[in-house]
Amino acid sequence: CISTFKGDQKMDPEAVLECLKSHHLFAKAKICIAKSLPELQSPAGTANVWAVMAAIVLFSGGVDDIQKLIACLRRTTSTFSLLVVTELLYHMATLLHAMRETGIHISNRIHYNIFYSLYLLENSNHCTAMINAEIKYPGIKLTHEQQRILNHEIVPGQVMKIMAFAGTGKTLTLIKYSEKWSRLKFLYVAFNKSIVQQAKQVFPTNVTCKTFHGLAYEGVGKDYRKNGNLHNGKVTSYAVSFVLQNCPGQSRFIRAKTVVKTLEAFVASADESISVEHTPIWCRNTKGEQVLVAAEEKRIIVEEAQRIWDTMKTLNRSKQAPYKITHDGYLKLWQLKKPSLSKYDAVFVDEAQDCTRGFEQTDSENLVLCYGPVGLRERSEP
Structure with missing residues (x-):
């Protein structure tokens, strides 16, 4: 099925096969095709390039193997475009599903390897590098979907959603949109700091590029750093276990784990206070068994988490790590203040599927949300 995939007509199969030879699974894939699928070989004995790539994916032992395949295909001598690479992998993922x-x-496992590799690809600098190259050529032809977006004038209170796969030009669309509507002021936000740094190089001057944490740091976080009460890492269960009060029920370390999970769920929510809804349903006891968290235990967890959070919020300097505000903590505080972004005509939110519900608290006239494959977000500090 994949062997019939229609790729770029400019693609040179021999050049691609030459690039694939550096992959450690190439020989195995070629032998497999020769023995099991001889009809996919040319009269000269050359293997079908699409079949070879499919076999490499099927033989892959993990995400690294597929990333190596992508690296082979992204070489300048392979004549492969980024769009063809992503289309091929999405075709395979869809077929496997x-x-x-x-x-x-x-x-x-194979479906996961493909999909996670695509997620990493979209969050890498490959897409931005491609955009940099495209911007140098003003004659680039946009798709009709991109043209529809560019022709749409945002009105107050409107939310516009752009949903597309990796390498399809979501960021390029935002760049072209901000160029067309140059009289407007835009804010571009993303979680990944490296993506924002790249965005600063390609967006026009009417666009301000920042990370979510960068915005929160300017509004809240800098005060905690000034007072020496900023935690540069994450709050660990081990550290929390030393500040918990002696209460009946679970052991201190087991309870510390559930308290940390509760705090994480709370800061990712739009809620103003910690409740039972933020506590985990399950936990592992001292025997390693997964058990339901009892109602009384949840009450204790909420009290402990709320006490830690209340102490975190104060600007008083603390020597104990659990009482220092984390980067996600001051982001939560900033969101709870319902900050105004009204000085911008619209806010571009890249990888909007990674946003916490707390971002809904911000006061913005218009939002342009870009969605890609759902996955784990790569966090960044200011």
Whole structure:
């Protein structure tokens, strides 16, 4: 099925195969095709390039193997475009998913490897580098979907959503949009600091580029750093176990784990106070068994988490790590203040699927949300 994939007509199969030879699974894939699928070989004995790539993916032992495949295909001599690479992998991921849906037993591992590799690709600098190259050529032809976005004038109170896969030009669309509507002031925000640094190089001057944490740091976080009460890492269960009060029930370390999870759930929410809704449903006891968290235990967890959070919020300097505000902590405080972004005509939110619900608290006239594959967000500090 993948062997019939229609790629870029400019693609040179021999050049691509030459690039693939550096992949450690190339020889295995070629032998497999020669023995099991000889009809996919040319009369000269050359293997079908699409079949070779599919075999490499199927033989992959992890995400690293697929990332190496992407690296081979991204070489300048491979004649492959980024869009063709992502389309091929999405085709394979879709096919594997369809096979499982129709009762064909195949490991979820392969689908995960492909999808996570695509997520890493979208969050790397490859896409931005491609955009940099495209901007140098003003004659680039936008798709009709991109043209529709560019022709749409945002009105107050409107939310516009852009949903697309990796390498399809979401960021390029935002750049072109801000160029067309140059009389407007835009704010571009993302979680990944490196993406924001790249964005500063490609967006026009009417766009301000910042990370979410960067915005929160200017509004709240800098005061905690000034007072020496900023935690540069994450609050650990080990550290929390030393500040918990002696209460009946779970051991201090087990309870510390649930308290940390509760705090994490709270800061990612839009809620103003910690409640039972933020506590985990399950936990592991001292025997390693997964058990339900009892109602009384949840009450204690909420009290402990709230006490730690209340202490975190104060600007008083603390020597104990759990009482120092984290980067996510001051981001939460900033969001709870419902900060105004009204000085911008619209806010571009890149990788909007990674946003916490707390971002809804910000006061902005218009939002332009860009969605890609759902995955773990890469956090950044200011």
